[in-house]
Amino acid sequence: MTASSYKPSSNTLKGVRILSVALNLPGPAALMRLADMGAKCTKLEPLSAPDAAKGSTSDPMGLYAPHAYAQLHAGVKVVQADLKSDKGQARLHKLLEKTDVLLTSFRPSALKKLGLAWSDLRAVHPSLNMVSIVGSGGKGAEIPGHDLTYLAANGLVQGLNLPATLFADMAGSLQATEAVLQALWQRAQPGRSHGKGVFHEVALDAAAAYLALPRHWGLTLPKGSVGGAHAGYAVYACKNGRVAVAALEPHFAQRLAQIAGLSNTMKPVQNTMLAPQSHSDLAVFFASLTRKQIDALASKHDLPLHTMVP
Numbered sequence: 001m002t003a004s005s006y007k008p009s010s011n012t013l014k015g016v017r018i019l020s021v022a023l024n025l026p027g028p029a030a031l032m033r034l035a036d037m038g039a040k041c042t043k044l045e046p047l048s049a050p051d052a053a054k055g056s057t058s059d060p061m062g063l064y065a066p067h068a069y070a071q072l073h074a075g076v077k078v079v080q081a082d083l084k085s086d087k088g089q090a091r092l093h094k095l096l097e098k099t100d101v102l103l104t105s106f107r108p109s110a111l112k113k114l115g116l117a118w119s120d121l122r123a124v125h126p127s128l129n130m131v132s133i134v135g136s137g138g139k140g141a142e143i144p145g146h147d148l149t150y151l152a153a154n155g156l157v158q159g160l161n162l163p164a165t166l167f168a169d170m171a172g173s174l175q176a177t178e179a180v181l182q183a184l185w186q187r188a189q190p191g192r193s194h195g196k197g198v199f200h201e202v203a204l205d206a207a208a209a210y211l212a213l214p215r216h217w218g219l220t221l222p223k224g225s226v227g228g229a230h231a232g233y234a235v236y237a238c239k240n241g242r243v244a245v246a247a248l249e250p251h252f253a254q255r256l257a258q259i260a261g262l263s264n265t266m267k268p269v270q271n272t273m274l275a276p277q278s279h280s281d282l283a284v285f286f287a288s289l290t291r292k293q294i295d296a297l298a299s300k301h302d303l304p305l306h307t308m309v310p
Contacts (some may be wrong), residue, residue, distance in 0.1 A: 009036050009037075009038075010036070010037050010038055011037075011038040012037045012038055013034060013037040013038045013039035013184075014038040014039075015040075016034075016038075016039040016040065016100050016101070016184065017039070017040045017042075017098055017099050017100045017101075018031065018034050018035075018039045018040065018041045018042070018099070018100065018101050018102075018103060018180070019042050019043075019044060019095050019096065019099040019101070019102050019103070020041065020042070020043045020044070020076075020102075020103040020104075021043075021044050021045075021083075021102070021103070021104050021105075021106070021114075021116065022103050022104055022105035022106075022133060023045070023059045023060060023061070023105060024059070024060055024061055024105065024169075025061060025072075025147075025166060025169040025170075025173070026105060026133050026169045026170075026172040026173045026176060026204065027103055027104070027105040027133055027173070027176070028043070028059070028061065028069075028072040028073065029072060029169065029170060029173035030103060030131075030133070030172075030173040030174075030176035030177045030180070031043065031072070031073075031076055031103060032071070032072045032073070032074070032075075032076070033173065033174070033177045034177060034180060035074075035075040035076055036075075041075065041076045041077070042076070042077045042078075042079065042095060042099075043073060043076050043077070043078045043079070044079055044080070044081055044083075044091075044092065044095065045057060045058050045059055045078060045079070045080050046058045046080065046081075046082065046083070047080050047081065047082045047088075048080065057069060057078070058080065079091075079095075083114045083115065083116075084113075084114070089115055092115070093124065093125075096121070096124075096125050096128060097125070099125075099128060100127075100128075100129060100184065101128075101129040101130070101131060101180050101183060101184065102116075102121070102128060102129070102130045102131070103130075103131050103133070103176065103180070104116060104130070104131070104132045104133065105132075105133040105134075107134065107135075107141055107142050108132075108134075108141050108142065109142060111132070118130050118132070118199045122196075122197060122199075125197070126195075126196050126197065127187070127195055127196060127197050128197040129180070129183035129184065129187060129197040129198055129199070129200075130183075130197065130198075130199045130200070131176055131179045131180050131183060131199075131200045131201075131202060132199070132200070132201050132202070133172060133176050133202045133204065134201060134202070134203050134204070135150065135203065135204050135205060136150075136203055136204075136205045137201060137203035137205070137206055138201075138203075140203075140205070141201075141203075145204070145205070147163075147166045147167065147168045147169045147204070148162070148163070150168040150204050150205040150207070150208040151163055151167055151168055151208050153205060153208070154205070154208045154209050154211070154212035154215075155212055155215055155216075156208060156211065156212055156215070167208065167211055168204045168205070168207050168208040168211070169204065171204075171207035171208065171210060171211050172202055172203075172204040172207040174207075175202045175206075175207050175210075176202045179200035179202050180200075182200060183197070183198050183199075183200055186198045214226070225248065226248065229274055230248060230253075230270075230273045230274060231272075231273045231274070231275070231278035231279045231281075231282050232245060232246075232247035232248060232252065232253045232256055232257075232273045232278075232282075233245065233246055233247070233248045234279070234282070236282060236283055236286040236287070237283070237286065237287055238286045238287060238289050238290060238291060238294055238307065239287065239288070239289060239290045239291075240290050240291055240310070241291045241307055241308055241309045241310050242307070242308045242309075242310065243286050243291070243294050243305055243306065243307045243308070244305065244306045244307075244308065245282070245286075245304075245305055246304040246305070246306075247303060247304060247305075250268065250269050250270065252303060252304060253269045253270070253272070253273050254269045255301055255302075255303060256282075256303060257269060257272055257273070257278075259297065259301060259303075260281060260282055260285040261281070261285070262277075262278050262281045262282070263277060263281055264277040264278060264281070291307035291308075291309075294307050295307055
């Protein structure tokens with residue numbers, strides 16, 4: 001699946017009303033998921049600058065990546081208000097009266113200044129649920145950070161290269177979506193909350209730590225099976241590009257070893273794939289083939305191979 005083919009949808013949350021004041025990526029990504037599940041989603045943004053074009057957004061994402069902003073907010077009603085004004089606060093609370101879950105992504109001190117502290121809101125809107133996305137959990141919620149720093153803190157930044165995508169932000173958006181579902185379920189359970197709303201905090205550094213578990217277990221370290229040790233789980237050059245090889249399970253590995261004619265075959269096949277010679281043999285094998293030939297080979301022999309451009 002590519003980003004352009006992402007089109008999940010259902011009516012699971014039909015009738016659920018979500019209000020978001022979250023900017024940038026994690027909050028809007030969570031809101032996109034909730035809208036995909038049928039929730040009625042509204043985004044409350046700060047007022048745009050007086051000289052801004054009509055209909056423009058004040059969300060930084062809309063300024064530096066308008067195409068991303070457009071996809072994130074498809075199916076979302078976007079309104080604007082100055083929450084530092086009485087008029088803005090009045091609009092906020094009018095929206096909250098008809099809201100099941102409030103989604104935020106500000107630090108606690110900023111929430112307090114904007115009248116969005118959980119302790120204040122629950123007194124006025126007792127049935128309201130709140131999901132707060134922060135960088136770090138608990139006392140660390142005031143510490144500044146971003147996707148890159150959370151990944152770095154969990155060993156997910158290698159060398160001087162930037163990660164391929166915003167892993168912590170996107171994982172955090174999924175955990176925020178999960179927190180919304182948990183909150184709705186908790187509020188609906190007799191005897192648990194008596195219909196009163198609940199609060200969930202989602203920390204992006206914790207989302208990064210969750211993604212880092214395979215590395216913590218050693219699976220993706222150089223000596224791990226999916227970290228480079230297994231010759232059947234690697235990326236190789238081919239005549240006109242690259243190929244991602246994921247022949248990890250024994251039946252896939254055995255089939256690949258036979259097709260490639262690995263010179264150092266042993267039993268079990270795991271031993272063959274862990275041998276340095278197997279890496280060399282597969283490198284030579286794939287280097288002799290084009291992407292088209294590899295695609296045909298994968299189809300014919302039911303192998304998990306995916307070719308890529310250089």
